[in-house]
Amino acid sequence: MKIFVTVKQVPDTSGKVAVKADGTLDRASMQTITNPDDLNAVEAALTLKDEYGYKVVAFCMGPPPAEPMLRELIAMGVDEAVLISGREFGGSDTYATSQIIAAAIDHYGIEEDDIILAGRQAIDGDTAQVGPQIAEKLGLPQITYAGDIKKEGNTLTVKRILEDGYMMIKVQTPCMITCIKELNTPRYMTVSGVLGAWEKPLTIYDYPTLQDHPLIDKSTIGLKGSPTNIYKSFTPPQKGVGTMLKGDGKDTTNELASILAAKHII
Ligand SMILES: Cc1cc2nc3c(=O)[nH]c(=O)nc-3n(C[C@H](O)[C@H](O)[C@H](O)COP(=O)(O)OP(=O)(O)OC[C@H]3O[C@@H](n4cnc5c(N)ncnc54)[C@H](O)[C@@H]3O)c2cc1C
Incomplete structure (x- = not known):
């Protein structure tokens, strides 16, 4: 019984965002963090582990400097971390x-009881595509935007949170679920976890490990195999400061109404 959690190392965009002359992120000069939604996915996995005894395995595709992030996840309670790394994947x-x-x-190895948890969205790429695409490629059912996950046998009941309400969906394992921040509050690393985190082996999957897998084909991985091309990237101009309306509620309401009427908005 396993839970696979996909975890991406991302630049910390809450600080100063460094952009290179060509408009791409200068990742090397920025601090990195674990993608926030992925920590919610890890917490969901650890909560299910605490209750049902799952083995939790984190998967990250990234360069070798992602290792300390994976060690932090082990210190939180993740059982094994797999770093998928190789020039061919860059x-x-x-x-x-x-x-x-x-x-x-x-x-x-995916078995009947297994679950894949991903974050909803990475804060750098921001596409929210990777989790659902993993499910498609493995032929598994998927539920996105999970705000609650309950297990009964090999059926999960997931609360899928939408902008204007929610859906309750039952799904059979194996399946893939993307997690949002409303799902939980990620736990801290434990002291014993931190002390033992560097003792555990880190599993590395390089290109030779995966090259015989049917999904791996040099023409569909890496930069050359990627169908998306960045045509242009730019920093949007800052919005103006706006107009402040001062006065009591009646005056400002009337003033706002006449401004909107002048612009033909109302
Ligand atoms: C032409 C091109 C070249 C690119 N080159 C690079 C590059 O060299 N380096 C680079 O960092 N990015 C690169 N990117 C960006 C890269 O495609 C995306 O960051 C990446 O595919 C994930 O997409 P996303 O960030 O939108 O993730 P989302 O789909 O928003 O992520 C959703 C969830 O999927 C999981 N996930 C996503 N990515 C990973 C990962 N790598 N490992 C584990 N779990 C993951 C996480 O759980 C995450 O919360 C490139 C993009 C393009 C179009």
């Missing part, structure tokens, strides 16, 4: 990324 877009992660999870 420059992958979401299509190629999900293909490689799907192959890696399948290579590890």
